[in-house]
Amino acid sequence: MKYNFYKENDKWYVDLPDSGFEKDDLEMVVGSDNLLDIISNYTNNLTLEVSLIDDNNCKYVLCKLKEEDDGCYYTVYKDDEEYMFIWLCDVLYYIYNTYPNIIYIK
Numbered sequence: 001m002k003y004n005f006y007k008e009n010d011k012w013y014v015d016l017p018d019s020g021f022e023k024d025d026l027e028m029v030v031g032s033d034n035l036l037d038i039i040s041n042y043t044n045n046l047t048l049e050v051s052l053i054d055d056n057n058c059k060y061v062l063c064k065l066k067e068e069d070d071g072c073y074y075t076v077y078k079d080d081e082e083y084m085f086i087w088l089c090d091v092l093y094y095i096y097n098t099y100p101n102i103i104y105i106k
Contacts, residue, residue, distance in 0.1 A: 001051070005036055007044040012036045014091065021091060030087030035060075035076060039105075049106040052096070058104035062086070072099040 004015040005028065012028035019026075028036055039060075040046040051058070060083070062074040071089040075082055093099055 002047055002049050005040075005046045005048065007036070007040075016091065016095075019091070019094060021094070025089070026091060029089075031076075031084055032086040032088060035084060035086055051104045051106075052100050052102065054102075054104050058106050060105040062088075062103040062105065064099060064101045067099050074103070 005012055006015060007013075012033045013023065013026045014028060016026060027033075036046060039048070054061075059078065061077040063077065065073040065075050065085065067073075071087055072092065074086050074088060076084045076086055088099075
């Protein structure tokens with residue numbers, strides 16, 4: 001599945017217009033904003049292909065670290081090495097109806 005992200009006033013948001021979430025709920029925070037900066041090469045727009053199935057073409061792998069009531073911490077791996085830690089809020093749960101154990105990003 002492809003998801004669009006945009007940066008506005010130095011804040012990243014996932015574009016989910018029909019989700020019913022308020023804009024503030026769609027903000028990418030606690031490391032996920034930094035990851036989007038890096039992947040986008042510090043631009044203001046980005047489209048990512050995200051999957052729960054490994055097709056051996058992913059650039060980043062997110063592995064669930066700790067689940068909480070309103071989100072989940074993930075360890076991000078790049079080239080099979082631990083790269084950074086990020087937080088993904090309950091919007092992720094809305095999308096997948098769970099906090100996936102592993103997420104693959106192209």
